[in-house]
Amino acid sequence: MAAATALAGAGCSGPPEEAIVPYANMPEGGPGNDPVFYATAVTHAGYALPVLVETHDGRPTKIEGNPRHPMSLGSTDARTQAMLWQLWDPDRSNMVLHGDAVSVWDAAREALLARRAAMADRDGAGLRVLTGNVTSPTLLRQLDALAARYPGMQWHRHDPAYPLAAEEGARRALGRAAQPMYHLEHARVIVTVGADLFIDTPQGVRLAREFAHGRGEARSGARARLYAIEAMPGLTGAMADQRWSMTPAEMGGLVERLAASLGGSATLGQEGGSAEGPAWESGLADLLRGSAGEAVLVVGPALPADVHALAWRINAMLGAVDKLVTPVPVRSPPGLGALVEAAAAGEVQTLLVLDANPVYDAPGKARFEEVLRRVPWSMHVGLYRDETARACTWHVPRAHELESWGDVLAWDGTPTIQQPMIAPLHGGISPHTVLQVLVEGEDTDALTVVRQTWAARWGGDRQAAAGQADAGGNGVGENRAGDERWQAALRTGYIDTDKLGQGTEAHAGQPPSDHGGDRRGGRGGRAAIAATGMGDARATQAEDLPRITVQLLADPYLGAGALANNAWLQELPRPLTRLTWDNAAFMGPETARKLRLDTGDIATLTAVSGGAGVAAPVHILPGHAEGLVTLHLGYGRRQAGSVGTGVGVDAYALQDRDEHGDPLSTVQAIVARAEGHHAYAHVQTEMSMHGRDIVRVEDLNAPAALPAAEPPSLYPKVDYPDYAWAMTIDLDLCIGCNACTVACQAENNIPVVGSEQVRHGRVMHWIRVDVYREAQATLFQPVPCMHCENAPCEAVCPVGATVHDSEGLNAQVYNRCVGTRFCSNNCPYKVRRFNFFDFADHGASAAAHQNPDVTVRQRGVMEKCTYCVQRISRARIQAQKEGRALHDGEVVTACEAACPTQAIVFGDLNDPDSRVSASRASPRAYALLEETNTRPRTRYLARREDTAARLEPDDA
Structure with missing residues (x-):
């Protein structure tokens, strides 16, 4: 395939010289005008978030989850969706800088080579490399090669997003550094302490899907139960059968008391550790004890390491280790504190900072900035000229993850391949290339470096792997060792270890050295947990206000x-x-x-x-x-x-x-x-339903109700001979993560308006997630356009801009709209958005990343959810080419595709076997504001409450 090319107006640098990657799904006869999808990954805290990237004429325009990857299963989170904005951000660094002077990469490389030559006689003494959390097998191989060449070199890690306490807790309990990987699909009782399972974690998408699977059981005894203890209300607490509020110090005491109730003896010294807990704690301990083998305790990243270690012991007592929670080994280099001490002592002569920003986000950052400026030579490689870049001697713009080759591990240890969607927009350099200058003295391209890693792991020839990709896009070393595996990895997005015979453990491709890190060994598994002491913990002293x-x-x-x-x-x-x-x-x-x-x-x-x-x-x-x-x-x-x-x-x-x-x-x-x-x-100031059944809640233990009969109407029934599109949203599965909102924004070219306009109520999102607090319960409700059969907006439009089409969609004809806003005033759901100003970004970079299948609206135009009509049209055209009708599930809206719990279902009502028809037949199905007789095509399934799961008394 031809390489990805950017529009000339976007200021792109043209296609990569190497052949671009294979299709995830090759369309018959080539791409034509259809979008093309590639499998790759972006990262969070160093871990892979696997995705498929939609491209139009070589321009990345949308991110979807990778359905083949075990940590995605086709869904995404809000952060992943928004990585597209970061790719096209015009504020990204676009030049090499030496101090404040503009330079070029060749000059920066020569300066780096000069430092390399100066270090040769001292075995690298004075050389430090600072990174975020690293799981890339290739980057770790390069760091190890650098350490082998320069034994005096030190690698340091600083990543505020990385759960450091969880790693240290595993070391104290298991004898080795690890992160917990949870398997909630097998859990019937889940207890979280200070943890939000579904957001701000690299395993959140997978955990949300597994939780939804357990939540889908209709019977009270089979349905997974969730109990949450948290300080700041979060999504997990909102979805819990019961939640309680505690400070972090009180949470340590709770965990200690649970351990004692289950037969443990270690103490933490936490506040409340020696006091008797509330009455519900004994019921929680009894439930955990009675659910051994199907119960798991999850501790949040903000709690101390000793609490995490005790959680491992509790899970061992419950029989959850290696079943509901498994330790995933990680690398653990020294942290930022050791670097600051060395720099303050004058021991750091050369510092390479790879995509970290400690001048902004380090504890005691004033001291770090001070010692950084005392380092004789420093180079920052990052996407932005941020706070740390401005304090370094050199700054080199980094290639975005969607612009460069790489590899990275998912949270479960699955090796995931990163491949470029487009040539670097701002001349960015890959960190692999920068490190290779120090390791080998050559700025080898990232593709070659990554291929070398996997050729060595697969037993291939290193020299063969060092060749360049051929023009046919077959990768390096065609017909040589590992090429077939490489091609398969590019198409699936990850190393299929079952087929390749390789393990997916987190240390895959990672040598044991930590370059000065904690190398303490120890026994693993349940035996290590039972035998390990807890160590000391600092007690938080209670203080009187203020x-x-x-x-x-x-x-x-x-x-x-x-x-x-x-x-x-x-x-x-x-x-x-x-x-x-x-x-x-x-x-x-x-x-x-x-x-x-x-x-x-x-x-x-x-x-x-x-x-x-x-x-x-x-x-x-x-x-x-x-x-x-x-x-x-x-x-x-x-x-x-x-x-x-x-x-x-x-x-x-x-x-x-x-x-x-x-x-x-x-x-x-x-x-x-x-x-x-x-x-x-x-965006929402009233969170009470004031006695209305906007979000319906049903008792899971009550007798099932019959499906509600549709109320009579004076309007004649309209037949839709071809398709009748509809949507259902299961409020029992919606976790309120807002992934649907940002996915819709990316798909439909929805602009941002800024804080001032948000305060005026002019936010433009086509689907919002309303939040209601009722009787100690938090309820979520996504609200797109309802696509009403009896649409109030259509009757009042003086120019016929809002109309009903032949498939039941409430359509908006933008070039007819004159901005009267009558339709918005007459909409009881308030889902229509008006462009009070020209909110759309018309810059070159914005035009490059916008979806070409969706009109960019101008000032004075009303807009709203269209059920992703462009996706319907694309699928219909393809079906017509093949002479067939559309299949159920062939049209997937952007919100449906992103939803990690599969709460949103879209399809054809004319197909009695479709998923949407089945969901609308549920006794839980209802129409929002049904009394208005709008007959919406979007319907909801009521939230279910398992009253038998509640522990009394409720102290929430």
Whole structure:
């Protein structure tokens, strides 16, 4: 296939010189005008998020989940969908810089080679490499080769998004560094402590699918039960059969008491550890004990390592280890603290920073910036000229993950291949190429380096692997060792280890050395857990107000701050608060009352230990643990770009570090009220249903009801001879993750409007996820256009811009619309969006990434959900070419494709065997605002509540 080429107006550098990758599904006779999909991966905290990327004429325009990959199963999360914005972000670094002077890669390479020559006589003493979390077998091979060439070299890891406490907890319990991989498809009782299973974790998509599978059991005894203990209300607590609020310190005491109830004896020294817990704890312990072999305990990344170690022991007692939770080995190099100490002592002469930003996100970052400027020579390789790049001697723009070759492990250890969708838009350089300059003295292209890794693993010839790809796109070394496997990996997106006979353990392709890291060995499995002591834990001292514990968490979408310049994520409403373009000091109502604070007030939070502090707006959140403030990281960027700079407050200013220099997730702070008031950009301000059955909740143990009869209507029934499109949304499966919202935005060229317009109620999302709080329950409801049979919007349009088509779609004719907004006023669901301004981005980069099958709307035009009519048309045309009718499941809307729990079903009502027909026949099916007699094509399945699963009394 021809290489991917960008539009000339987008300022692209043209196709890669090597042949581009094979199709995931090759269309008959070539691509024509149809989109082409490629399998690849983006990363989160160093782990693969496997995807298929849709391209039009060589331009990546949409990301979908990879249905073949075990960690995706065809779905995605909001963060993954938004990586497309990052690819096309015009604020990305576009030039090599030496200080503030413009340079070129050749000059940077020569400078790097000069440092390499200077280190040769000293065995690399003074050379340090700083990265985020690394799982790439190729990058790890290069780091090991560098360490072998220069024994004095040190590799350091700094990644605020990486769950470091979970790794250390596994080391204390198992004797080796590992991360827990959960298998919820086999669990009947799931207890989470400070953990949000479905968001801000590389395994969230898989866990959501597995949870939905267990949730789908209709019988009370067979349905998986979920219990959540959390400080900041999250998606897991919202979906739980019962949740309780606790501070992180109290959670440690709970875990200790559960261990004691199950027969354990270790102590943590956590607050509440020696006190008797509430009455429901004994019921929870009894349930865990009675469900041994089918119960699992999940501990969140913000809790200390000792709590994670104790969780391994509890899971061993429950018979869950190696069944419901398995340890995935990881590499554990020294952290940032060791680098700071070495730099302060003058031991660092050359520092290579690969896509990390510690000047912004390191604990005690002021000291790091100080010692960084004392390093004689430093090079930063990253997507942006961020805070760290500006403090380094050299800055080299990095090629985006969708622009370069690579490999990376998924959370379960599956090796996943990354391949370029387009040539680097800004001349970016792959980290593999940069490291190869230090290792071999040559800037070898990334494809060759990656092929060398897998040729060696498959027993192929290294020299054969070093060749260039041929013009036919068959990869290097055609008909040589490993070529067939390589081709298969490109098509599937990952190394199919069952077919290739290779293991998928996380250490695949990773030598044992950690370059100075903790190499403590030990026994693994259940025996190691039972035999290992817990070690000491620092007790959190209770303080009287105005001293308070501040919990620092990664933002649900921006993470630790690397995605702060992503406008799709900035404007995506946070799951339970519906807040956009901001972070806040969240606290419970009682805590706010004691502090005499209200939502929007400004509070100063000053760390007791170091005196650093921030001024943050207050946000009262029902269900939040009392005596605690939660502040999200990832905001307050100084050099993020035109979108993210100056948005929110920098919570890292409060963060403290432990004796190893690793960040702590809680800090003691003094809180005081300051002058001023802050206006939030909420997309939803009323979260009560006021007695209406907007979201219906049914008792799982009650007798099943008969399907509701459709109310009579004076309107004549309309027949649809070909297709009658419809959608159902199962509210029992919707976890409120908002993946559907951003997927729709990417598919349909929906613009962002900014915080000021959001405050005016002018957000443009075509599908929103409403949140309701009713009787201690949190309910989610995605709301797209209902596509009503009796559509109120159609009757009032004076120019016939909103019409009904022959397949039941409520269509919008943009070039007829004159902007009266009568249709919006007459819509009871409020799903129509009006372009008060020309919100669409008409720049060259925006035009390049927009879906060419969807019109870009102008000012003064009404728009809304179309059921992805362009996808319907594409499938219909293909079916007509083949002389057949459309099959069920052949048309998949963007929201349906992204949904990790498969809560959304779309299809043809004329097909009695279709999934949508079956779901609408469910006794749980109902129409929203049915009393208006709009007869919507979009219907809902009621949320189910398992009253038998509740533990009494309810202290939530």
